[in-house]
Amino acid sequence: MKPLPIKNSWVLVTGASAGLGRASALRLAEWYQAKPLIVGRRLDNLSELQAEIDERFHIPCEIIVTDQREIEGREKIAAKVAELKVTAALLVADLTSFGPFDASRADAYAEVIETNILSFTDLLTGLIAIFRQQPFESSIIAVSSLAGETSVPFQAVYGASKAYVSNLMRALSVELAGTGVSVGSFAPGGIDTDMAAVSDLKWGRLGLMDVDRCAAYACHALVHRQSFAIPGIGNRLTYLASRTLPRSLTSRLAALPYRRPR
Template sequence: MARLPIAESWVVVTGASSGLGRAAALCLAGSYKAKPILVGRRMDRLLDLQSEIELRFGIASEVVSADQSTEEGRSRIAAKIEELDATAALLAAGLTSVGRFDANNISDYHSLIETNVLGFTDLLARIVSIFKLRRSETAILAISSLGAETSLPYQAVYGASKAYMNTLIQALSIELRGTSVSVGAFLPGGIDTAMAAQSDLRWGRMGLMDVDRCAASAVEALLRRRYMTVPGLGNRVAYLASRTLPRSLIGRAASFPYRRPQ
């Protein structure tokens, strides 16, 4: 599929205040001259990123302080997409929860599901509806996780939320054939971000993918309109193993990088 032209076009990036979303916004502006719509909950970080994009690349951007888990936040994001006639969306907003399943507060799971499942689903539906009215080609990439395919002991609810995302995107990619809208999922393994630092990994940052390299792969997947992308050779081997080896074995292997909670 031909690369989506995005130079001088608006591209919405959720979760832009940190991690992969932030790195993707910088990649879009610096490497492709796209104008990012920076969406996140932390206005101070979004404004800092906006200033950095202007200073480093001379590219305009817009800031939207919004919480994906709320109806008001999703309405604000959708309104900005319509206002600026955005042509692509990279959806990186998400929460995690680390530890034994029965040791976490149920309110943490509520917040995670409201953001990663309910909020994501509603926002995606709004964006698809907007993009279907465009005459030009459009693209949506959802940042999922390799853990959605292998299972994630000690991040079980997070992994389950990403499995939901993958199933939804795969179904939509078929439903939207023949339209101007493409959808895809991006399935990284561990990335060197603040979210990974929460995960209490045995070897700290060792083995984690560099966030800028991962973001460049994600943006390329968005522009190529790929329906599923697993970045990195090691991650692709793990994905293939998850397709062929017993699920119980893969689940035990996926638990090994975590320090076992007491």
């Protein structure tokens, strides 16, 4: 499949307030001369990113300040996507919860499920409907995780939610074949972001992928319309191991980076 031409086109990036979303918006502007439509909940962060894109690359950038967990937020995103005739979407926004599985954390689990599954699915449905009506080809990449490819103790609900994302996008990539709308998932391992910093990892940043490097892979997956992409040789080897070793063993190995609760 030929790369999707996104130069001078609008590209939606959710979760752009920080981390992978922010780095991806910068990469899209710098390397592809695409115009980022950035979405997040923090106006100050988005405004800073918009100013940086303008100052460094002289590329137009628009902001949507909203919470995609709210129906009104998703409607706001969809309306702007239709108005600007957005060509591609990188869906980064997600939420995690770490620690032992416990009833006292039910509210946190509900937030993860609402963000990573329910609101994500509703937003995706709206984007696909808009893209299918446009007279040009488009691409959607949803950020999943290697945590969705095996069970992950101490981030169990997060991993389960990412398994949903990966499996949904694999199915839709087949359903939408020939429609002009390409969809796929991007499954990194640990990334050196604020999310990783609060995950209580034993070895700190050791083994985490640089966020700018990860963003380069994510943007490549979007432009090349990959149905499933894993960044970096180390992550690919981890994925292969998860497919060849006994599931019980891979689950125990996946638990090793986390501090066990006392």
